[in-house]
Amino acid sequence: MSSEWTKKDYWGAVRSRISAFRMRYAVEPGLYAIGEPGAESDVFVTANYKLSFDTVRKSLKGLNAWILVLDTKSINVWCAAGKGTFGTDELVKRVNEAQLDKIVNHKRLVVPQLGAVGVNARAVQQATGFRVHFGPVYAKDVPAYVNAGYKKTDEMRLVKFTMLDRLILTPMEINPSMKKFPLFALIALILFGLQPSGILFKDAWAGGLPFLLLGLAAIFSGAFITPVFLPFIPFRSFAVKGWIAGMIFTSAIMKTMSLDVLPAISSYIFFPLASSYIALQFTGSTTFTGMSGVRKELKIALPVYLIFTALSVILLITDKLSQWNVI
Amino acid sequence: MKYLLDVTSLEFFPKKCTGCGRCVDVCPHGVFAMRDKRAVITDSNLCMECGACALNCEFGAIKVDAGVGCAAALINSIITGGPPSCDCGGTTGSDCC
Structure with missing residues (x-):
C-alpha cells in the first residue's frame, strides 16, 4: 500500500x-x-x-x-x-x-x-x-x-479545534438544515398565499419571500457563522451563541424590509431561535462539548423553542385573520 | 475552548490512584496531571466526558458518565425514550458524526 x-x-x-x-x-x-x-x-x-x-x-x-x-x-x-x-x-x-x-x-x-x-x-x-x-x-x-x-x-x-477545523465541518451542518428548508418554504408560501378565495400565488410570493430569506439567513448564521466564529461569540452556551448570531442577521435583514407589525414580531421571535437550534446541533461535532452540558442546554432550550415557535405562529395567524376581517 | 462550567459528571477517587499515569496519557484535554506520583485534576471544566480515562483506569479511581454530547442524539433519546445514540435512525444517509 x-x-x-x-x-x-x-x-x-x-x-x-x-x-x-x-x-x-x-x-x-x-x-x-x-x-x-x-x-x-x-x-x-x-x-x-x-x-x-x-x-x-x-x-x-x-x-x-x-x-x-x-x-x-x-x-x-x-x-x-x-x-x-x-x-x-x-x-x-x-x-x-x-x-x-x-x-x-x-x-x-x-x-x-x-x-x-x-x-x-x-x-x-x-x-x-x-x-x-x-x-x-x-x-x-x-x-x-x-x-x-x-x-x-x-x-x-x-x-485542537481551529477555525479551519470548524470551517471544514460546516458543510455537514448546512446540509441537514437545507434538507428541511423546502418544507419550511412550502409552509411559509401556503400561509402567505392563503386567502378566503384560495391560494394566491402573487400573495404567496410577496409575503413569503422575506420569510424565505430570513430562513436562509438563520441557517447561515446557525450552521456556518456560529461554528466558524465559535469562540468569538459571547457566552458558553451554543444555544445562546446561535441566538445572538441569528438575532444579528435577522435584524440586519429586517431593516431592509417593511413587514407589518405582527409578522415582524413573529420574525424576530422565530428566526433567531431557529439559528439557535441549528447552532446547538453543532455540539455533536465539536471536540470539547460533553453530554451533561448539552443535556443542560436542551432542558432549558427545548421548551423555549416549542413555546416561542408556537407563539410566532399564533402571531402570524392572528395577522392573517385580521386581514380577512375575521377579528 | 471551554464549554458550560460545573456540569461534568467526572469523579476522581485519589485514594484508589496508584499513579500509573494512564489517565494523563489518554485525556485529550489535559484534565489530569501527575503531582507527587499521583494523578490530580487540573480543571474538571475542560472535561468532555469521552470516558477514555475511566475505561483505562485499572484501579477504578475514575468515574464518568460518558456519552455522545450531540444535541440530535439527546433529542432522539427524549422522543424515543432510548439511550442517546449517534446513529440518527441508522440509515445510510446519516449525517451525524
Missing part, C-alpha cells in the same frame, strides 16, 4: 466532507503493509473510514509499517470509539484474525489516543498479549512520536 495520495483520494476526502458519501467511504478491514515492513515493524491501528486510513498512511510516508484496520462501519476513530465499534473486542478480534503474533516478533500496538474511548489497553493485553501504546491524537505526529521512543509531548496529547 502506498503512502501517497492519488487524485481520487483527494476527491474522496472532499466528497466525504460535504455529503452522505462519507457513510460509504470505507476500506476493507484487516492488515495492510506500508513500504516493506518486517517482523520488527510497528503496527498502527486505525478505523476503516477511508479518510482515517488515508490520513494514517500519508503520515507513515518513508516508514515501513503495518496498519491494522478495524471494522468501524466507515466511521472515524474517535466517533467509532464512542460507539464502541472501535473497541477492545474488535481490536482483539482483528489481532487474532491477522495472526499478528506470527507476523511480528514484538508486542507493540500503536492505537490512536482518541481510540482510548473504546479500547481498554489492559483488556487487550490480557486477551492477546499485545501491549497497547496510545499514540498521538493526530496521525501527522506519528513519526515524531516513534522517533522519540514512543513518547508523546504534552502537545501531542491535546485535541
